[in-house]
Amino acid sequence: MQTAIETFDLTKDYRVGFWRPRPYRALDRLSLAVSPGEIFGFLGPNGAGKTTTLKLLMQLVHPTSGHATILGRPAGEVAVKRRIGFLPENPYFYDHLTAEELLVYFAGLFGERGAAARARAARLLDLVGIGGERRLQLRKYSKGMVQRVGLAQALVNDPEVVFLDEPMSGLDPLGRREVRTLVLSLRDEGRTVFFSSHILADAEALCSRVAVLAKGRLVASGRLDEMLAFRVQGREVVAEGVSDQALARLRPRARRAQPLGPGRYAFEFDEALAPEAIVGEVVAAGARLVSLNPVRESLEDFFVKQVAGAEGAPRAV
């Protein structure tokens, strides 16, 4: 099956320094493949090379070596650009235009004009929730509204593949949830979504597969459930009415005991200890059990571990 997005040893060096420019490797031999119809999360801390990758895919920057294809064609081809949408990071559009004019202008670049273009603009602005402000010049928009215009313009051509660079940035919690819903509906319509983020909760909620980038290198990629393996690392118990004697009895067995309030503690037990045994211990100590939860490796833990490993290694040049 043809891939939606594929990169082959994609590498980008920037020259830094004015007097004696030295190469700085922003992206190091990135190879990944995204299948049609999936939501692919591209994760990494700030400066990991996520935006560089997206710019390479849009041919806003030229690769130092390697290449990329979108829908089986070389990235940057006009024929490819007809079938994709792109939301840049912290997008900015022409102040002097209204949201509607901007979308009509962009629709025009895809050959749509007149009433059809205006109808499309109205539909998209309604979709991203700013239909009511479509006649307002963009200079009067808040950051979150501009972000929504950015999403609308990325969908102006009914794209098969949508690239979103930090789509949640600048949005309030409600806006984030709307964008999540929107991204899921794009997938349901059969589109491929490739999005970058440093917010892991977004990825956990949306992605079927992710790639983790650190210092320009791919440190992990694959299905979320495979990567995390949802391994139980321990069990957390919250108990009430913990007397001093009970604390003295439970503390040596727990990995961690954290006071939450008067007589209320959170204990973390080793994963080797069975849940039944833990409950027995708590009850025997004379405390009331409030909750018992497994502690799983979250994407965040995984991320921190992977990224810390990569940060320790020197950046290749």
Place this chain on the structure above:
Amino acid sequence: MWRVAVSVFRESVRDKVLYNLVFFAILLIAASALIGQLSAGQEVKIIKDLGLAAMSVFGLFIAVFIGIGLVFKEVERRSIYSLLAKPITRTQFILGKYAGLVLTLAVNLGIMVAAFYAVLAWLDATTPAVLKRAWEAPALDPAMLTAVALAFVQLMVITAVALLFSTFSSPLLSAALTFGVFLAGHFSADLRNVEQVVQSPAITGVTRALYYLLPNLAAFDVKARVVHGDPVPWTEVGLAVGYGVLYIGALLTAAVWIFSRRDFK
């Protein structure tokens, strides 16, 4: 490409700077009418001088100040990211920007010419026939349109210069360089004369290179001759236009070449 051009035009129309420039041009032409009343018999010449000069200067300001920001602003504000992800090539982007600014200039110049001819028509109607005999050329001389047309070609060259600088340097530097090219272009004949004064082959080599590199803008300046009613042969106009077109072609080719290789970090 045409859509990019239209968008440039719309942007400049919504830019208030532009209205101010047109306003000042009109004001200047009106002022020249006042000055004209002070010097009997010379008024029509003074108005033509002032009017044509005002058009060139204001056109120059529009060309430079919009031209230098055209590409730079898109890159600086990152609006280019979403634009270049649309199905247009970088070449179309540059040519569209250029066409848009030329369109803006044409409309502005058109407005200025209309105001200019209105002032002249008013003068023509209010001057007694006796005084008109002292005029070197009729008030509504169509030859002035030749001067305006050549001034327009000159502005197109300047616009292309500004756009070329805009593809790789900051607006301030671009403005300085473009004004530099404008001034040097007007005095490029003097560069040729350096050879007769200076003996050093190194210096004459440099001045000769500059002479061929810089646009010879004096070729587009026939204002003084038109005002005095001297004829401007069509072959000269044709040559100047041809030279302008070739020069613009070279500038735009260079602009596209530079722009296509750029990384937008």
